[in-house]
Amino acid sequence: MKTSNSTSFRNHFSENVLILNTYNHLSREEVFFQKVKQLIHTNIGNEQFSVELLAKQLHLSVSQLNRKLNQIINKPAGQLIRDMRMNHATQLLLNNAASVGEIAYQVGYENPTHFSRGFKRKFGCAPSEYSKIGMRKNGQTMRKNGQRTEKA
DSSP states (O other): OOOOHHHHHHHHHHHHHHHHHHHOOSOHHHHHHHHHHHHHHHTTTOTTOOHHHHHHHTTOOHHHHHHHHHHHHSSOHHHHHHHHHHHHHHHHHHTTOSOHHHHHHHTTOSOHHHHHHHHHHHHSSOHHHHHHHHHHHTTEEEOTTSOEEEOO
16 A cells, blocks of 8 residues: 555654654753743843843743743742842852942842842841851951951
8 A cells, every 4th residue: 555745754753753752851841941041040130131021032921921930930930030140149159259249230130238138038148148158168268358368
């Protein structure tokens, strides 16, 4: 029995899709969440980056974006952006990458005071205290004049 070209093509295509799906380890939700995290990370220092801009880059409405994120990670986009900014700030503070004010700007806060309040609310200590943890970890101390020195 002779099969038509379209039937042959359809069979070949369906077999290859099955093979591709077998090797595809990430679900749609995981791929979507990876893309969201990548967009936030790319824009982490942009003070103007917002939920609205994230939704626009993903070609979704804000409510669609929040609905998807709530389904995947149980938090809305605004909270995810703040969490990622704060987590990035902790890494910078532990590595003593810059002053608290400079780090606030690097993670997208226009106002260092607002950053410090949010940081304390999330982590239970001021960013400057958190930075001291990083200095102790890296074997540094602070002089009274604010200069960092290596421990002897």
